[in-house]
Amino acid sequence: MILLESTKTAAATGARMRRRQEIDGRFKWNLNDIFPDWAAWEASYRTLETRVDEFAALKGTLASGPDALARAFGMSDELGQLAHKVWYYSSLRYDEDQRDNEMNAKRQQVQNLLARLGQASSWFNPELLRIPLETVRGWLDASPDLAPYRFAIEDLYRQQRHVLDDGGERLMSLSSRLAGAPNDAYSALSTADAKFSEVTLSTGETITVSYPQYRRVLATSRNQADRRRAFESLHEVYRANLNTYATLYGSVCQRDWFQARARGYQSSLDAALDGNDIPTSVVENLIAATRAGAAPLRRYHRLRKRVLGLETYHAYDGIIPLVEFNRTYQYPDVLEWIVASVAPLGPQYQASVRRTTENRWIDVYENVGKRSGAYSAPVYGSHPYILMNYNDTLDAVFTLAHEMGHSMHTQLSHAHQPFVYASYTIFVAEVPSTLNEALFLDYMLSRTTDERERIVLLQHAIDDIVGTFYTQVMFADYELQAHRLVEQGKPVTADALGAIYTGLLEAYQGDAVTQDEMAAVTWARIPHFFQMPYYVYQYATCYASTAQLMRGLRSESEAARQDAVARYLALLKSGGSDYPMAQLARAGVDLSQPGPVQAVVDELDRRVTLLEGEMARLGG
Numbered sequence: 001m002i003l004l005e006s007t008k009t010a011a012a013t014g015a016r017m018r019r020r021q022e023i024d025g026r027f028k029w030n031l032n033d034i035f036p037d038w039a040a041w042e043a044s045y046r047t048l049e050t051r052v053d054e055f056a057a058l059k060g061t062l063a064s065g066p067d068a069l070a071r072a073f074g075m076s077d078e079l080g081q082l083a084h085k086v087w088y089y090s091s092l093r094y095d096e097d098q099r100d101n102e103m104n105a106k107r108q109q110v111q112n113l114l115a116r117l118g119q120a121s122s123w124f125n126p127e128l129l130r131i132p133l134e135t136v137r138g139w140l141d142a143s144p145d146l147a148p149y150r151f152a153i154e155d156l157y158r159q160q161r162h163v164l165d166d167g168g169e170r171l172m173s174l175s176s177r178l179a180g181a182p183n184d185a186y187s188a189l190s191t192a193d194a195k196f197s198e199v200t201l202s203t204g205e206t207i208t209v210s211y212p213q214y215r216r217v218l219a220t221s222r223n224q225a226d227r228r229r230a231f232e233s234l235h236e237v238y239r240a241n242l243n244t245y246a247t248l249y250g251s252v253c254q255r256d257w258f259q260a261r262a263r264g265y266q267s268s269l270d271a272a273l274d275g276n277d278i279p280t281s282v283v284e285n286l287i288a289a290t291r292a293g294a295a296p297l298r299r300y301h302r303l304r305k306r307v308l309g310l311e312t313y314h315a316y317d318g319i320i321p322l323v324e325f326n327r328t329y330q331y332p333d334v335l336e337w338i339v340a341s342v343a344p345l346g347p348q349y350q351a352s353v354r355r356t357t358e359n360r361w362i363d364v365y366e367n368v369g370k371r372s373g374a375y376s377a378p379v380y381g382s383h384p385y386i387l388m389n390y391n392d393t394l395d396a397v398f399t400l401a402h403e404m405g406h407s408m409h410t411q412l413s414h415a416h417q418p419f420v421y422a423s424y425t426i427f428v429a430e431v432p433s434t435l436n437e438a439l440f441l442d443y444m445l446s447r448t449t450d451e452r453e454r455i456v457l458l459q460h461a462i463d464d465i466v467g468t469f470y471t472q473v474m475f476a477d478y479e480l481q482a483h484r485l486v487e488q489g490k491p492v493t494a495d496a497l498g499a500i501y502t503g504l505l506e507a508y509q510g511d512a513v514t515q516d517e518m519a520a521v522t523w524a525r526i527p528h529f530f531q532m533p534y535y536v537y538q539y540a541t542c543y544a545s546t547a548q549l550m551r552g553l554r555s556e557s558e559a560a561r562q563d564a565v566a567r568y569l570a571l572l573k574s575g576g577s578d579y580p581m582a583q584l585a586r587a588g589v590d591l592s593q594p595g596p597v598q599a600v601v602d603e604l605d606r607r608v609t610l611l612e613g614e615m616a617r618l619g620g
């Protein structure tokens with residue numbers, strides 16, 4: 001996935017959007033690699049239905065010994081693989097044209113079966129956990145059939161440390177409906193009940209300033225007053241209900257703290273990171289090292305202020321392009337560049353990327369009814385498929401490089417891991433995608449002779465670091481401070497949250513950006529804070545890991561480069577077979593140390609220096 005989806009569509013660029021049948025078959029994915037036809041899908045669906053009952057019949061057998069346990073794990077894997085194919089065949093078909101009711105019905109049919117599969121397997125973990133761990137360890141040592149499940153089993157027992165007794169778990173499940181209330185109320189307040197205002201721009205155009213319109217004005221209007229109007233109009237919607245937003249966010253923090261304490265965690269952060277066994281020092285170190293590395297970020301804003309010729313530089317001046325540039329990128333050309341750009345990862349990796357581009361594994365262009373955005377779908381037992389809405393822009397080109405990284409991760413993980421470890425955690429997922437983007441940028445910078453294109457590429461790469469790294473760290477910083485208010489029994493008010501946010505803007509941007517009073521309400525606009533606490537920091541840690549890995553790949557020494565490639569490919573091949581910190585450590589990345597963050601800071605510094613040079617040559 002990508003963090004910020006491009007809002008440019010055929011509709012926005014004025015072109016008529018094509019219907020799916022008007023698009024050449026070469027540019028549409030071929031799902032026959034999953035099932036040759038619906039009859040084959042139907043047959044697998046029926047098999048899955050029968051096997052769900054067979055699996056449920058194993059209940060009560062696990063304690064009888066290693067053979068029974070291995071058999072149950074084996075059958076669980078078979079069911080999972082079958083479910084993967086049955087699900088993706090219907091779900092990818094549906095995404096081709098989401099107006100298709102028949103496909104939607106088939107997809108829902110699978111969802112119902114998967115829910116039944118979940119219910120029919122719910123006995124498994126509790127029954128296993130009733131067997132003493134020492135007994136199971138003895139079985140693991142003795143049984144080659146069971147041995148592959150060692151990590152999955154050990155992890156299950158580890159997580160058991162924070163599972164309550166039956167009465168406690170019952171209370172937690174009874175409270176789960178309440179737990180979602182602050183987020184539900186946030187969604188209603190910020191969308192259904194939000195009253196966005198109209199503003200008239202200097203062009204005479206009158207627009208209703210919803211978030212997409214706000215982004216459009218900030219990204220396209222060369223008139224600073226227009227950008228300010230859009231900024232103030234959008235944020236006024238949040239300011240008008242600021243006490244309600246603060247109460248809702250306070251409830252999010254209270255809920256997290258309740259759940260953490262109920263399960264015996266030291267803090268909300270501790271609870272949020274335990275699933276992947278990440279130490280809290282990773283987030284604390286991430287924040288401290290990024291705050292210490294704010295200098296190149298401020299230099300970039302000062303450069304922008306100078307180039308854009310602005311008297312004062314504000315939050316709403318951060319994304320307007322530095323130069324006008326309207327080049328389009330034709331898909332067949334881009335495929336060649338994407339293949340060429342991964343040469344540093346070796347001929348085998350490069351051949352796999354080429355194969356991905358040549359066999360109709362990618363659904364390229366947008367069409368009426370097609371799902372928006374982009375993704376890479378991992379279909380175990382087949383191969384990954386990439387959905388794009390390719391529209392010839394530079395954003396779309398980088399999105400393709402990004403999704404190709406996910407696809408390669410899936411291919412290598414699926415080829416080297418059994419089903420139980422085939423999927424990887426979000427904590428490592430954005431490493432190959434951002435690394436592919438970094439390689440692609442290097443390649444594009446090396447091949448272009450157009451100075452405006454160089455500037456656009458550099459701005460794209462810098463904005464990427466700002467948006468995917470600095471902004472996400474600042475968000476994690478905010479979440480940590482707000483949760484700590486609650487953990488220390490301090491009041492959470494609109495003033496208190498505003499003070500945290502103002503402090504952050506000063507800490508990261510310093511005097512490079514003029515701080516408007518309205519910017520202090522920005523926290524109320526960020527849905528992640530309400531919907532996915534302590535989640536987005538993972539984009540930043542992935543980014544830092546990538547920066548560290550790229551150092552190895554760009555090394556002067558051939559031996560060091562070879563070593564870096566081998567370690568990186570081993571990381572991709574390891575799928576979800578270990579804890580992410582251990583996987584990354586083997587690849588040479590230690591997120592408990594400031595090194596990876598320093599690699600991002602240095603990379604930003606390098607790119608800003610290059611951009612300053614380009615602007616000076618252009619006479620900017």
Ligand SMILES: [Zn+2]
Pocket residue numbers: 001002003402406430433
């Ligand atoms: Zn992604």
